[in-house]
Amino acid sequence: MANVLTDLAADIYKAADTVGRELVGFIPAVTINAGAEAAAQGDTVRSHFTRAATVNTSATPSMTLPEGDDQTVDNKTMTVSQIASVRIPWTGEDIKHVNNGSGFETIYGDQIEQAMRGIVNAIETKVATVAYQGASRAVGTAGTTPFASAHGIVNEARQILADNGMPTNDGRVTLVMNTSAGVNFRNLSNLYKVNEAGDSRLLRQGVLTDISGIMMRESGQVQSHTAGSVTGTVTVTGANAVGATAIGVTTAAGAAVSLSAGDIVTFAGDSNKYVVASAVSIGASTTGTITIAAPGLREATAGSEAVAAGASYTGNVSLHQSAVELVMRPLAKPLGGDAAVDVMTVQDPFSGLVFQISVYKGYNKAMIDVTTLYDAKAWKPDAIANVLG
DSSP states (O other), rough: OTTTTTTHHHHHHHHHOOOOOOOSSGGGGGGEOOOOOOBBBTTTEEEEEEEOOOOOOOOOOSSOOOOOOOOOOEEEEEEEEEEEEEEEEEEEEHHHHTTTTOOHHHHHHHHHHHHHHHHHHHHHHHHHHHHTTTTTTTEEEESSSSOOSSHHHHHHHHHHHHHOOOOSSOOOOEEOOOHHHHHHHHTOHHHOHHHHHSHHHEEEHHHOOTTBBBBBETTTOOEEEEEOOHHHHHEOOOOHHHHHHEEEEETTTTTTEEEETOOOOOOOOOOEEEESOEEEETTOOOOOEEEOOTTTOOOOSSOOOOOEEEEEEEEEEEEEEEEEEEEEEEEEOTTTTTTTEEEEEETTTTOOEEEEEEEEEEEEEEEEEEEEEEEEOOOOOOOOGEEOO
């Protein structure tokens, strides 16, 4: 097999060094599962989860050791179903033509750069969507860009994670915001004034300052969520204990509920903003269930509390690295390989992701292929908080 890519390696790596015009903030903020083994579309990835421990309230003296408490280890699954592929064809005549101008090496290097850029943006979008739709609760005001005058909302998001029992001081918590929020953040005088911040990086280099142990990042793919609706009189049906996630509701005549994952709902008498975990549609004069993300209600309901839906918002997200997993694999090849005459693995230094580049030869034509299999899932809603914008 000819080493077709060997002579082109310098141009490929040069392209990788300049890829990434849009900001990438979500990918480095989550757990990346990027094994070298190939996978097939539709493969299943499993992750284990332990349940809350049973706390004993007595310790009776005895010459016999007490039995241990039986524990169940759960697992959750994710289907790897997303394919991102860019195929770049070249004929001998094409190469001959471009060598009279800019040159093949320059042009195909830029093409690979654009291919990696597009794939990274697609993956970043997937992770951003999974993260904000999988959050437990939210802080901030929908439609209002955060950090207009202070950075206190960082601490509010941190409180959600802390109240949910998630680690907040291990250096693995990130707040990912869009560039509009980034502008406001950079304009906070107490952060860019060196005598107040104690650091000149934001002022001199534009490096976002960590706040309260939370890494601050920007992303070009922060998602805008279009809100569903709760119209007319909708009330909670019966009592629900703290921690409940399936909240029964009753609609009055002419009322309705139409919500999707990522919508915000509130219950009268409770200041928390809960994130809807799954889509629900309930017609008039009937009952149904609104499912909110774990760990569920922070305040119990007695019944008859009014239900309201939040407005459309920009999904800035604060999350612990363990909350979301990104799986990325090369696409499985048939036994004995396919028609590729050479394959090279290249790491994108901008996002940290690894890409497989293949060259295929045909009749008076060749093709450079950049393809990856990926998917993402929010395993731990209690480790995610939305910062509405």
